[in-house]
Amino acid sequence: MARDDLAFLSAVETAEAIATKQVSPVDVVQAYLARIDRLDGRLHAYITVLRDDALAEARQAEQALRRGDALRPLFGVPIAVKDQFWTKGILTTNGSRVYRDFVPSEDATIVTRLKQAGAVLLGKLNLSELAMGGTQQPPYGIPRNPWDLERTPGESSSGSGVALAAHLCAASVGEDTGGSGRGPASCCSVVGLRPTFTRVSRYGMTPMCWFTDAAAPMTKTVRDCALVLGAIAGYDAQDPSTSRQPVPDYTAPLGQSIRGVRVGLIRELQEHDDMHPEVRQAVYDALGVLRQLGAEVQEISIPLVALAGAIFVGIADTEGAGARDEILRHRAADLDPASRTRLQAAALVPAKVYNRAMKARVLLRQQCMQALQQVDVLVSATMPHPPPKHSALTAPFRGAEDVRSRFFFRRAYTGCYPLAALPAISIPGGFTSDQLPIGLQLGARPFAEATLLQVAHAYEQATPWHARRAPGIEG
Amino acid sequence: MALSKEDRVRELARLVDIPIMESEIAEVADRFDSLLQELARLTSLDLADIQPVTIFPEEA
Secondary structure: OHHHOOOOOOOHHHHHHHOOOOOOOHHHHHHHEEEEEEEHHOOEEEEEEOOHHHHHHEEEHHHHHHHHHOOOOOOOOOEEEEOOOOOOOOOOOOOOOHHHHOOOOOOHHHHHHHHHHOEEEEEEOOOHHHHHHOOOOOOOOOOEEEOOEEEEEOOOHHHHHHHHHOOOOEEEEEEEOOOOOHHHHHHOEEEEEEOOOOOOOOOOOOOOOOOOEEEEEEEEOOHHHHHHHHHOOOOOOEEEOOOOOOOOOOOOOHHHHHHHHOOEHHHHHHHOOOOOHHHHHHHHHHHHHHHOOOOEEEEEEOOOHHHHHHHHHHHHHHHHHHOHHHHHHHOHOOOOOHHHHHHHHHHHHHHHHEEEHHHHHHHHHHHHHHHHHHOOEEEEEOOOOOOOOOHHOOOOOOHHHHHHHHOOHHHHHHHHHHHHHHOEEEEEEOOOOOOEEEEEEEEHHHHHHHHHHHHHHHHHHHHHHOOOOOOOOOO | OOOHHOOOOOOHHHHHHOOOOOHHHHHEEEEHHHHHHHHHHHHHHOOOOOOOOOOOHHHH
């Protein structure tokens, strides 16, 4: 296999090729480094590339292979993480000038667990400032969508989406507060999973909203996602909110039939007037595929979901402003203008309004759980439109109506799951006639990640979308 | 006399000790206004018997 081809393997394929000594872990890391050298000057997926450390880890892996050491699930697999996760002795910027000198003294738990699973840490990935989205002047470069360089790769785990779509890492862990993992997955035609809130430790993950933030495996395939989730999930004494429920083998149900699985299309999201017609059609087509696979498809109503974007922003931004009070009072000038004004506005929200949003969140959760009595899996588009142009996102706001249309509507699609504390996954769901990616989103009951992955895998294997390569970035 | 939306933001910012640049007052006011308008849509919901929680018991 040519060295450059190694970078096109999935994480599972990479681990298998290394375990069977078809390829060397050093060759794999070098393949990714060569692509990063060639492409990332334009794509801006990485903030920090750990060239020497990754090569050293790969050489150690090679020696372990020669010794015949027991292999671990991600042995030798080059993984990059969003620059929101602490890494011991390594710059962790959170995508902000505020943290331009922040070098943590310890690893985030997910970083520790990835290493324990044998992964090689390849680098730290770009993100919207403070994992919020809407950054107008990203201090570490504008991440470019490999499918169309003029389009956004989604927010806020933008670097993770770009790096996977351009094959600049084998797998990634992003973060998902209200869609920050699933949105970029949708925009870049890769897989992004938001687990149940308490499933994965958040220790060492810089917070936005402490009760909706979630570490999010982002991968090239659904099987990779199952593997990465299994590596990072589980109780962590350093994050007391993590669940003690045992972690299943998430790869076990992959390949099993989905005959009889009950699938519910969320009517309020599918029928929204502002939804892009080709995205709507792609969701209908996906339901057809699921039907052919034996799923029982029906429409389902979650009335409050249409307001999920507003509820989410009302809660998450207000929490985010509270968490960054020191920055807002003393270092606001270091923030991107869009981050600054967004947080400043959220800091002014009256307690009565916040309390109402928190109550509405509980009502939304009740409606979602009622829907999940009738079906096993909820379905919608991940985003109501294809990835917009950078310029559409970074343009200054023109009044309150502009804020509303650009800010709240799209967040209903991904925001409903973190508000309801339910797991959800975005998988490649097709392309528009302009060859722009469309994401298909599936959601399920608490801790039903295995069901999500089973259905997602069945759909993935029945469709060609995940196998497409982004055009035009190799030149 | 009612405050303008900009003056309302100035006063709230003063109360919570958040400095805002004068050149950005209008944008903060637009964002704040749109957020309150969106959240005002929740006033039609019957939330009287609902207690807000952060982590749901099924997640333990």
